[in-house]
Amino acid sequence: MIRKLILAVATLMASMSFAFAQVDVNKADAAALDAVKGIGPAKTKAILEERKKGEFKDWADLEQRVKGIGGKNAAKLSAAGLVVNGKAMEGAPASSTSTPTSKTGKPAKMEKTSVPAASGK
Numbered sequence: 001m002i003r004k005l006i007l008a009v010a011t012l013m014a015s016m017s018f019a020f021a022q023v024d025v026n027k028a029d030a031a032a033l034d035a036v037k038g039i040g041p042a043k044t045k046a047i048l049e050e051r052k053k054g055e056f057k058d059w060a061d062l063e064q065r066v067k068g069i070g071g072k073n074a075a076k077l078s079a080a081g082l083v084v085n086g087k088a089m090e091g092a093p094a095s096s097t098s099t100p101t102s103k104t105g106k107p108a109k110m111e112k113t114s115v116p117a118a119s120g121k
Helices: 002-019 030-034 041-052 059-065 071-079
Strands: none
Touching: 030 041, 059 071
């Protein structure tokens, strides 16, 4: 039973580190590109076809050569871990695990909760 629990925890930790790994568009295979949130089989195929013609120089080159990747989409892909030549898109959110926001886009207010005082017994 303990072995199964340890194995489950190890598997979870390994999958979490993979989820936050950066995927370089010039080096990744189809499976790695598909793993990036926002890239499906069609976009993966388009990226790989364009990459056959030559590596992507920067984000602007990627946006110009691959149909369906524009400024907004590129920013989302960058936030999901896609990089071009090891560089994230400038101005893109650093990570999807940022401060929670409200519907207006402003940082969400954290609720204060009261903690019962400890008894002196």
